[in-house]
Amino acid sequence: MLKIENLDFSYGEIKVLKDINLEIKKGEIVALIGANGAGKTTLLKVLSSLQNQQYGRIFFGGKDISKSNSMQRVKIGIAQVPEGRGLFNILNIEDNLLMGAYLRKDKKIKSDLEYIYKLFPVLREKRKQYAGTLSGGQQQMLSIGRALMSSPNLLLLDEPSMGLAPIIVEDIFEVLQELRKKGTTIFLIEQNAYLALSTSDRAYVLENGKIVMSGKSCDLIDDDRIKEAYLGI
Protein backbone atom coordinates (compact mmCIF):
# COMPACT_ATOMS: atom_id res chain seq x y z
CA MET A 1 0.00 0.00 0.00
CA LEU A 2 2.74 2.44 0.97
CA LYS A 3 6.36 2.31 0.03
CA ILE A 4 9.08 4.79 0.91
CA GLU A 5 12.34 4.60 -1.01
CA ASN A 6 15.62 6.25 -0.07
CA LEU A 7 13.97 9.20 1.59
CA ASP A 8 16.13 12.02 2.96
CA PHE A 9 14.83 15.13 4.64
CA SER A 10 16.55 18.18 6.12
CA TYR A 11 15.44 21.25 8.02
CA GLY A 12 17.85 23.74 6.44
CA GLU A 13 21.31 22.34 6.95
CA ILE A 14 20.25 19.76 9.47
CA LYS A 15 19.57 16.32 8.10
CA VAL A 16 16.72 14.75 10.06
CA LEU A 17 15.79 11.72 7.93
CA LYS A 18 18.49 9.63 6.32
CA ASP A 19 17.85 7.08 3.60
CA ILE A 20 14.51 5.84 4.93
CA ASN A 21 13.17 2.67 3.30
CA LEU A 22 9.88 1.41 4.61
CA GLU A 23 6.86 -0.55 3.45
CA ILE A 24 3.33 -0.93 4.74
CA LYS A 25 1.06 -3.62 3.33
CA LYS A 26 -2.69 -3.41 3.13
CA GLY A 27 -4.41 -4.34 6.38
CA GLU A 28 -1.28 -4.15 8.53
CA ILE A 29 -0.59 -2.17 11.65
CA VAL A 30 3.00 -1.04 11.31
CA ALA A 31 4.70 0.77 14.18
CA LEU A 32 7.58 3.21 14.19
CA ILE A 33 9.36 3.55 17.50
CA GLY A 34 12.17 5.86 18.49
CA ALA A 35 13.36 8.28 21.14
CA ASN A 36 12.55 12.01 21.36
CA GLY A 37 13.95 13.85 18.39
CA ALA A 38 14.58 10.70 16.31
CA GLY A 39 12.54 12.14 13.44
CA LYS A 40 9.24 10.26 13.83
CA THR A 41 6.94 13.27 13.51
CA THR A 42 9.00 14.60 10.63
CA LEU A 43 8.51 11.35 8.74
CA LEU A 44 4.73 11.55 9.24
CA LYS A 45 4.71 15.14 8.06
CA VAL A 46 6.61 14.18 4.94
CA LEU A 47 4.11 11.37 4.35
CA SER A 48 1.16 13.72 4.51
CA SER A 49 3.14 16.34 2.59
CA LEU A 50 2.99 18.93 5.38
CA GLN A 51 6.74 19.03 4.91
CA ASN A 52 8.01 18.79 1.38
CA GLN A 53 10.15 15.82 0.82
CA GLN A 54 13.56 16.53 -0.62
CA TYR A 55 15.04 13.27 -1.86
CA GLY A 56 13.58 9.85 -2.40
CA ARG A 57 10.24 8.54 -3.49
CA ILE A 58 6.91 7.66 -1.95
CA PHE A 59 4.52 5.20 -3.59
CA PHE A 60 0.91 4.70 -2.59
CA GLY A 61 -1.02 1.82 -4.14
CA GLY A 62 1.82 1.47 -6.63
CA LYS A 63 1.62 5.10 -7.78
CA ASP A 64 4.42 7.58 -7.28
CA ILE A 65 2.92 10.31 -5.10
CA SER A 66 6.21 12.02 -4.21
CA LYS A 67 5.15 15.27 -5.85
CA SER A 68 1.55 15.43 -4.64
CA ASN A 69 0.40 18.01 -2.10
CA SER A 70 -1.31 17.42 1.24
CA MET A 71 -4.83 17.85 -0.11
CA GLN A 72 -4.21 15.32 -2.88
CA ARG A 73 -2.91 12.88 -0.29
CA VAL A 74 -6.06 13.20 1.81
CA LYS A 75 -8.09 12.62 -1.35
CA ILE A 76 -6.32 9.37 -2.16
CA GLY A 77 -6.92 8.15 1.38
CA ILE A 78 -4.01 9.15 3.61
CA ALA A 79 -5.21 10.68 6.88
CA GLN A 80 -3.11 11.97 9.71
CA VAL A 81 -3.84 12.18 13.44
CA PRO A 82 -1.19 14.77 14.30
CA GLU A 83 0.93 15.12 17.40
CA GLY A 84 -0.96 17.50 19.68
CA ARG A 85 -4.29 16.54 18.02
CA GLY A 86 -4.68 19.65 15.83
CA LEU A 87 -8.37 20.21 16.56
CA PHE A 88 -10.47 23.26 15.82
CA ASN A 89 -10.99 24.39 19.41
CA ILE A 90 -13.77 26.85 18.68
CA LEU A 91 -15.84 24.27 16.81
CA ASN A 92 -17.91 21.65 18.57
CA ILE A 93 -17.25 17.91 18.34
CA GLU A 94 -19.66 17.26 15.52
CA ASP A 95 -18.36 20.12 13.39
CA ASN A 96 -14.79 18.94 13.94
CA LEU A 97 -15.84 15.49 12.74
CA LEU A 98 -17.60 16.93 9.70
CA MET A 99 -14.50 18.98 8.86
CA GLY A 100 -12.73 15.64 8.45
CA ALA A 101 -15.08 14.87 5.57
CA TYR A 102 -14.71 18.20 3.77
CA LEU A 103 -13.14 16.66 0.66
CA ARG A 104 -15.79 13.93 0.33
CA LYS A 105 -18.78 14.06 -1.92
CA ASP A 106 -20.24 10.60 -1.32
CA LYS A 107 -23.42 9.76 0.56
CA LYS A 108 -21.81 7.77 3.34
CA ILE A 109 -20.77 10.73 5.49
CA LYS A 110 -23.79 10.40 7.76
CA SER A 111 -23.32 6.68 8.36
CA ASP A 112 -19.59 7.17 9.00
CA LEU A 113 -20.45 9.77 11.61
CA GLU A 114 -22.73 7.20 13.24
CA TYR A 115 -19.92 4.67 13.11
CA ILE A 116 -17.54 7.05 14.89
CA TYR A 117 -20.12 7.76 17.56
CA LYS A 118 -20.40 4.02 18.03
CA LEU A 119 -16.63 3.66 18.38
CA PHE A 120 -16.43 6.58 20.81
CA PRO A 121 -19.79 6.98 22.59
CA VAL A 122 -18.50 9.92 24.63
CA LEU A 123 -18.23 11.96 21.43
CA ARG A 124 -21.93 11.49 20.74
CA GLU A 125 -22.79 12.43 24.30
CA LYS A 126 -20.82 15.68 24.03
CA ARG A 127 -21.30 16.37 20.34
CA LYS A 128 -22.27 20.02 20.86
CA GLN A 129 -19.35 20.75 23.19
CA TYR A 130 -16.41 22.85 21.97
CA ALA A 131 -13.32 20.76 21.21
CA GLY A 132 -11.18 23.14 23.28
CA THR A 133 -13.08 22.21 26.44
CA LEU A 134 -12.59 18.44 26.12
CA SER A 135 -10.24 16.35 28.23
CA GLY A 136 -7.02 15.10 26.67
CA GLY A 137 -8.43 11.63 26.09
CA GLN A 138 -11.61 12.97 24.51
CA GLN A 139 -9.53 15.22 22.27
CA GLN A 140 -7.47 12.27 21.12
CA MET A 141 -10.64 10.32 20.33
CA LEU A 142 -11.99 13.29 18.42
CA SER A 143 -8.75 13.65 16.50
CA ILE A 144 -8.88 9.98 15.48
CA GLY A 145 -12.59 10.30 14.66
CA ARG A 146 -11.95 13.33 12.48
CA ALA A 147 -9.21 11.51 10.56
CA LEU A 148 -11.59 8.57 10.06
CA MET A 149 -14.21 10.92 8.62
CA SER A 150 -12.01 11.33 5.56
CA SER A 151 -12.64 7.60 4.97
CA PRO A 152 -8.92 6.80 4.82
CA ASN A 153 -7.16 3.76 3.42
CA LEU A 154 -4.14 4.56 5.53
CA LEU A 155 -4.34 6.12 8.97
CA LEU A 156 -1.20 7.82 10.31
CA LEU A 157 -1.12 8.23 14.08
CA ASP A 158 1.46 10.32 15.92
CA GLU A 159 1.78 9.14 19.53
CA PRO A 160 -1.89 8.55 20.32
CA SER A 161 -1.03 7.50 23.89
CA MET A 162 0.77 10.76 24.72
CA GLY A 163 -0.26 12.18 28.08
CA LEU A 164 -3.26 9.90 28.55
CA ALA A 165 -4.26 7.70 31.48
CA PRO A 166 -3.68 3.97 30.90
CA ILE A 167 -7.39 3.18 30.82
CA ILE A 168 -8.04 5.70 28.05
CA VAL A 169 -5.01 4.44 26.16
CA GLU A 170 -6.51 0.95 26.37
CA ASP A 171 -9.81 2.20 24.93
CA ILE A 172 -8.05 3.93 22.07
CA PHE A 173 -5.88 0.96 21.22
CA GLU A 174 -8.91 -1.31 21.25
CA VAL A 175 -10.45 0.96 18.65
CA LEU A 176 -7.30 0.64 16.54
CA GLN A 177 -7.69 -3.15 16.57
CA GLU A 178 -11.34 -2.71 15.64
CA LEU A 179 -10.33 -0.51 12.69
CA ARG A 180 -7.77 -3.02 11.53
CA LYS A 181 -10.46 -5.72 11.52
CA LYS A 182 -12.46 -3.46 9.24
CA GLY A 183 -9.49 -3.29 6.87
CA THR A 184 -7.96 0.09 7.72
CA THR A 185 -4.19 0.07 7.39
CA ILE A 186 -2.44 1.84 10.24
CA PHE A 187 0.99 3.44 10.64
CA LEU A 188 1.48 3.97 14.34
CA ILE A 189 4.15 6.22 15.78
CA GLU A 190 4.76 5.68 19.45
CA GLN A 191 7.35 6.43 22.04
CA ASN A 192 5.75 3.80 24.25
CA ALA A 193 7.58 0.91 22.61
CA TYR A 194 5.86 -1.83 24.56
CA LEU A 195 2.44 -0.58 23.58
CA ALA A 196 3.48 -0.11 19.96
CA LEU A 197 5.08 -3.54 19.63
CA SER A 198 2.23 -5.36 21.33
CA THR A 199 -0.33 -3.68 19.05
CA SER A 200 1.40 -3.92 15.68
CA ASP A 201 2.22 -6.64 13.14
CA ARG A 202 5.60 -5.22 12.18
CA ALA A 203 7.76 -2.37 13.36
CA TYR A 204 10.66 -0.13 12.43
CA VAL A 205 13.10 1.44 14.86
CA LEU A 206 14.25 4.98 14.09
CA GLU A 207 17.43 6.34 15.67
CA ASN A 208 18.83 9.75 14.73
CA GLY A 209 16.86 9.76 11.51
CA LYS A 210 17.92 6.30 10.40
CA ILE A 211 16.03 3.01 10.45
CA VAL A 212 18.31 0.78 12.48
CA MET A 213 16.07 -2.26 12.88
CA SER A 214 12.86 -3.68 11.53
CA GLY A 215 10.92 -6.90 11.71
CA LYS A 216 7.91 -8.63 13.14
CA SER A 217 6.78 -6.91 16.30
CA CYS A 218 6.57 -10.20 18.19
CA ASP A 219 10.25 -10.82 17.42
CA LEU A 220 11.38 -7.28 18.22
CA ILE A 221 9.67 -7.36 21.60
CA ASP A 222 11.97 -10.28 22.52
CA ASP A 223 15.12 -8.75 21.04
CA ASP A 224 17.80 -7.94 23.61
CA ARG A 225 18.79 -4.62 22.03
CA ILE A 226 15.16 -3.49 21.94
CA LYS A 227 14.61 -4.64 25.50
CA GLU A 228 17.57 -2.67 26.72
CA ALA A 229 17.07 0.51 24.69
CA TYR A 230 13.30 0.81 24.51
CA LEU A 231 11.59 -1.47 26.99
CA GLY A 232 13.78 -0.75 30.01
CA ILE A 233 14.18 -4.44 30.78
Ligand SMILES: Nc1ncnc2c1ncn2[C@@H]1O[C@H](COP(=O)(O)OP(=O)(O)OP(=O)(O)O)[C@@H](O)[C@H]1O
Ligand atom coordinates in the same frame (compact mmCIF):
# COMPACT_ATOMS: atom_id res chain seq x y z
N1 LIG B 1 10.41 22.91 11.99
C1 LIG B 1 11.62 22.47 12.37
N2 LIG B 1 12.72 23.18 12.10
C2 LIG B 1 13.95 22.75 12.46
N3 LIG B 1 14.18 21.60 13.11
C3 LIG B 1 13.12 20.85 13.41
C4 LIG B 1 11.78 21.24 13.08
N4 LIG B 1 10.91 20.28 13.51
C5 LIG B 1 11.69 19.34 14.10
N5 LIG B 1 13.01 19.67 14.04
C6 LIG B 1 14.14 18.86 14.55
O1 LIG B 1 14.15 17.62 13.86
C7 LIG B 1 14.47 16.54 14.73
C8 LIG B 1 13.36 15.51 14.68
O2 LIG B 1 12.17 16.04 15.22
P1 LIG B 1 10.81 15.24 15.26
O3 LIG B 1 9.77 16.14 15.77
O4 LIG B 1 10.59 14.60 13.94
O5 LIG B 1 11.16 14.09 16.32
P2 LIG B 1 10.23 13.01 17.02
O6 LIG B 1 10.89 11.69 16.80
O7 LIG B 1 8.83 13.15 16.56
O8 LIG B 1 10.36 13.40 18.56
P3 LIG B 1 9.26 13.33 19.74
O9 LIG B 1 9.24 11.91 20.21
O10 LIG B 1 9.84 14.23 20.78
O11 LIG B 1 7.95 13.78 19.21
C9 LIG B 1 14.65 17.17 16.11
O12 LIG B 1 16.02 17.31 16.33
C10 LIG B 1 13.96 18.52 16.01
O13 LIG B 1 14.58 19.45 16.84
Ligand SMILES: [Mg+2]
Ligand atom coordinates in the same frame (compact mmCIF):
# COMPACT_ATOMS: atom_id res chain seq x y z
MG1 LIG C 1 7.08 13.58 17.50
